[in-house]
Amino acid sequence: MTDTGAAIRIGINPIGWSNDAMPELGADTPLETCLSEAAQVGYSGIELGGKFPREPAVLSQILSTHALELISGWYSGNLIEHSVEQEWTLLQPHLELLKSQGCRVLVYAETWHESFMETRRPMSSRPVIDDAQMHDYATRLTDLADRCLYDYNMRLAIHHHIGTIIQSDSDIDQLMALAGPSVGLLLDTGHCLSAGADPVAVLARHGARVCHVHCKDVRAPQLQQALGEDMGFMQAVLHGLYTVPGDGCIDYPALLAGLKAIGYQGWLVVEAEQDPQVANPLVYARMGYDYLHQSARSAGFEISR
Known part of the structure; x- marks a missing residue:
């Protein structure tokens, strides 16, 4: 569990406004629009995106202008090919930036081969490794x-993700069994369900390791079609696979009850990869916030600004 105080906080990822994996989605949307609309809705924090400045003082200024905190930021790792020393050296600028903003969690995804970035590469063709690896x-x-x-008092949260070596519930189970307690788990509800796993069940098994939560929802008909046609990940995103909490089929009341039961005290981050020309970012940001705020309160959480 993250030690961020006595209450949970609700934040958002900028991916609804601008998508780093497919830059043409939201390419013309200024960062100012993203930040002002996130603040307008009521979010307390936001995760790092490709349009954010990387100079600590500049980033602090622009975030403080909108009364937003930096929650964390995605890092594309490659420990499959790199030594720990190589990866640590490459990671330094990212960690320094997160540290400058007071972040307590590092979002770390193993992006070896980056198969999920290829729009039409079938999800079934994701890279796999054997038990020894x-x-x-x-x-x-x-x-x-x-x-x-x-060195940074920052918890590494491994991000299970469609198209990577940590995708299925068995991948998560195996990694959590083998890795030491310093390795936290980022529970991503949408990626869980898309990979055939139940996020509530994954939480029940690994709650002690969950230190960050990405809250997206899944449209069941689009999921069935994506799996049936073996779409690429980004192809499925464009087809409307994901949406914000409360607009899909994930059982958020059960998930939030599970988080409350383990005493979770971190961030709940609304994150839904969608085409901003189809799904208006402000509309969906408000929809996700309102649903998550109400549902978390119903589960017994206190919500802090």
Whole structure:
């Protein structure tokens, strides 16, 4: 669990306004629009996006103007090919930026081969590793996570993601069994369900490791079509696979009850990859916030600004 105070906080990812994996989605949307609309809705924080400045003072100024905090930021890792020393060196600028903003969690995804970035590459063709490779990967990931804690007081949260080596519930189970306790789990509800896993069940098994939560929802008909046609990940996104909490089929009351039961005290981050020309970012940001805020209160959470 993250130690961020006595209450949860609700934040958002800028991906509804501008998509870094497919830059043409929201390419013309200024960062100012994203930040002002997120603040207008009532979010307390926002995750890092490709349009954000990387100079700490500049970033602090632009966020403070909108009364937003930086929650964390995605890092595309490659520990499959890099040594721990190589990865640690490459990670330094990102960690320094997060540290400058007071972040306590690092969003770390293993993006070896980056198959999910290829619009039409079938989701079934994602890279896989054998048991020996997973054991080695978990050992090196633990080393990296230990360094993040020791040097930056920051928890590494591994992001299971469609199209990566950590995708299915069995991948998550195996990694959590092999990795040391410094390796936290980013529970992404949409990626869980898209991979055939139940996010509530994953939380029940690994609640002690959950240190960050991405809250997206899944449209069941689009999921069935994406799986049936073996679409590429971004192809499925364009087809409307994801939406904000409360607009899909995920059982958020059960998920939030599970988070309350384990005493979760971190961020709930609304994140829904959609085409902003189809799904108006402000409309969906408000829809996700209102639903999550109400549902979290109903689950017994206190919500802090």
